[in-house]
Amino acid sequence: xxxxxxxxxxxxxxxxxxxxxxxxxxxxxxxxxxxxxxxxxxxxxxxxxxxxxxxxxxxxxxxxxxxxxxxxxxxxxxxxxxxxxxxxxxxxxxxxxxxxxxxxxxxxxxxxxxxxxxxxxxxxxxxxxxxxxxxxxxxxxxxxxxxxxxxxxxxxxxxxxxxxxxxxxxxxxxxxxxxxxxxxxxxxxxxxxxxxxxxxxxxxxxxxxxxxxxxxxxxxxxxxxxxxxxxxxxxxxxxxxxxxxxxxxxxxxxxx
Amino acid sequence: xxxxxxxxxxxxxxxxxxxxxxxxxxxxxxxxxxxxxxxxxxxxxxxxxxxxxxxxxxxxxxxxxxxxxxxxxxxxxxxxxxxxxxxxxxxxxxxxxxxxxxxxxxxxxxxxxxxxxxxxxxxxxxxxxxxxxxxxxxxxxxxxxxxxxxxxxxxxxxxxxxxxxxxxxxxxxxxxxxxxxxxxxxxxxxxxxxxxxxxxxxxxxxxxxxxxxxxxxxxxxxxxxxxxxxxxxxxxxxxxxxxxxxxxxxxxxxxxxxxxxxxxxx
Numbered sequence: 001x002x003x004x005x006x007x008x009x010x011x012x013x014x015x016x017x018x019x020x021x022x023x024x025x026x027x028x029x030x031x032x033x034x035x036x037x038x039x040x041x042x043x044x045x046x047x048x049x050x051x052x053x054x055x056x057x058x059x060x061x062x063x064x065x066x067x068x069x070x071x072x073x074x075x076x077x078x079x080x081x082x083x084x085x086x087x088x089x090x091x092x093x094x095x096x097x098x099x100x101x102x103x104x105x106x107x108x109x110x111x112x113x114x115x116x117x118x119x120x121x122x123x124x125x126x127x128x129x130x131x132x133x134x135x136x137x138x139x140x141x142x143x144x145x146x147x148x149x150x151x152x153x154x155x156x157x158x159x160x161x162x163x164x165x166x167x168x169x170x171x172x173x174x175x176x177x178x179x180x181x182x183x184x185x186x187x188x189x190x191x192x193x194x195x196x197x198x199x200x201x202x203x204x205x206x207x208x209x210x211x212x213x214x215x216x217x218x219x220x221x222x223x224x225x226x227x228x229x230x231x232x233x234x235x236x237x238x239x240x241x242x243x244x245x246x247x248x249x250x251x252x253x254x255x256x
Numbered sequence: 257x258x259x260x261x262x263x264x265x266x267x268x269x270x271x272x273x274x275x276x277x278x279x280x281x282x283x284x285x286x287x288x289x290x291x292x293x294x295x296x297x298x299x300x301x302x303x304x305x306x307x308x309x310x311x312x313x314x315x316x317x318x319x320x321x322x323x324x325x326x327x328x329x330x331x332x333x334x335x336x337x338x339x340x341x342x343x344x345x346x347x348x349x350x351x352x353x354x355x356x357x358x359x360x361x362x363x364x365x366x367x368x369x370x371x372x373x374x375x376x377x378x379x380x381x382x383x384x385x386x387x388x389x390x391x392x393x394x395x396x397x398x399x400x401x402x403x404x405x406x407x408x409x410x411x412x413x414x415x416x417x418x419x420x421x422x423x424x425x426x427x428x429x430x431x432x433x434x435x436x437x438x439x440x441x442x443x444x445x446x447x448x449x450x451x452x453x454x455x456x457x458x459x460x461x462x463x464x465x466x467x468x469x470x471x472x473x474x475x476x477x478x479x480x481x482x483x484x485x486x487x488x489x490x491x492x493x494x495x496x497x498x499x500x501x502x503x504x505x506x507x508x509x510x511x512x513x514x515x516x517x518x519x520x521x522x
Contacts, residue, residue, distance in 0.1 A: 151343070151346045153341050153343050153346040153347050154346055154347065154349075156310075156313075156315050156339070156341075157339070157341065157347045159314075159315060159332075159333045160313055160314075160315070160333045160337065160338060160339045161333075161338075161360060161361045161413060162332075162333060162335055171363075172349070175349070175351040176349070176350075176351075178351070250351075251393070252350035252351065252393060252395045255350075255395040
């Protein structure tokens with residue numbers, strides 16, 4: 001009962017800070033403290049947003065961005081987990097790949113976007129590659145650390161039951177390091193989204209990133225902000241979905 | 257006497273940085289357990305009792321000497337040798353339900369036998385007093401119950417040899433007694449070889465047929481004692497038996513006097 005009201009209170013408190021920012025922003029606009037052309041009031045932006053949704057114009061770019069992101073993110077997650085597990089369980093693969101990973105990892109992936117345009121041209125392949133490059137490293141590193149950090153007791157348990165190497169990986173190592181893998185995937189989610197938007201801005205074909213830059217150039221500031229709101233909703237929505245998946249997959253988190 | 261599991265002149269040396277000779281954990285230990293025997297190994301903490309058990313399980317090779325299972329040297333973990341860890345929470349699979357934890361050793365079996373094996377696992381859970389908890393997760397259970405799950409899983413692996421690595425030291429005193437009685441009951445029913453490592457002298461006497469006493473570093477076998485108390489044993493009457501108290505006195509004094517020569521000199 002008290003725990004429930006506690007949750008209720010914290011979620012209410014969480015709503016409070018954005019509400020305050022929005023009200024200050026709204027009042028500042030209404031009082032004429034800020035230039036309404038450069039920074040429209042939230043209420044005006046919301047109207048543009050409603051129009052966007054009502055005439056369906058929001059959906060093609062939104063789905064375009066989501067599709068690019070999801071494909072890239074899925075590839076990055078699978079690659080990151082596979083390479084992370086391989087490096088953590090094989091000394092040979094660790095020796096082989098560790099230097100390469102350490103060279104590539106610290107490069108800000110945004111710097112590679114123009115390079116990729118050069119080699120792969122402007123298109124979906126490039127955009128997906130950008131997301132993969134941004135998202136793969138956090139997943140890889142977390143997976144590696146998760147597997148290396150597993151308790152020896154767990155692995156010895158598997159050995160005493162004569163479990164094959166493959167079965168040890170799939171039925172023990174992977175599920176046991178899932179909390180760490182998901183922590184990496186959470187970081188990758190944010191990074192991947194940043195990079196897909198940036199790539200869309202630079203490629204100038206379609207998607208939310210392209211809309212934002214295009215409307216800024218056309219000086220349709222209110223519409224531009226409406227798209228930024230769409231982006232906020234997308235990011236928030238993906239994070240909430242991630243939380244839900246995480247809670248379903250690792251209910252034992254923090255309990256062992 | 258035919259032996260089930262034996263240590264044949266086993267020496268274990270760990271490489272130690274800055275030392276040419278390394279750190280000698282055991283020196284020339286020879287000890288064997290016969291089928292259906294309950295053997296306890298006691299020693300001061302840090303004497304490497306667990307290392308001895310890990311070598312028996314094939315988890316760690318001896319530096320010199322051999323570990324023998326039914327006369328054959330052990331290299332990798334052999335089937336039929338099951339290890340019960342002190343850290344039961346880390347040994348159980350948090351993402352699996354209780355029944356699926358118990359099923360784990362049986363999953364290599366053909367699919368057609370699955371239902372039958374599942375019924376068997378339900379029975380193992382019943383034997384350890386966990387009926388009704390099949391679909392719970394280990395982390396939803398108390399420590400004692402978690403160790404019971406590990407015991408049921410060990411039973412599912414059909415142990416010839418059960419290695420018990422201080423399995424009751426992380427639970428409260430009352431739960432410890434319950435688990436001791438449970439293991440004793442299962443051992444009497446299934447007649448596997450049980451090797452228990454513990455620093456608890458009373459636990460060793462209460463459970464075992466023989467108690468091997470290890471001395472301080474480098475560890476060597478000090479003495480092997482026949483317990484000879486009647487079975488079935490009881491937490492109250494066995495522990496009040498004058499012979500129990502006498503053994504307790506003897507073993508405790510052996511463990512406390514780590515360096516008899518030194519004591520004698522004073």
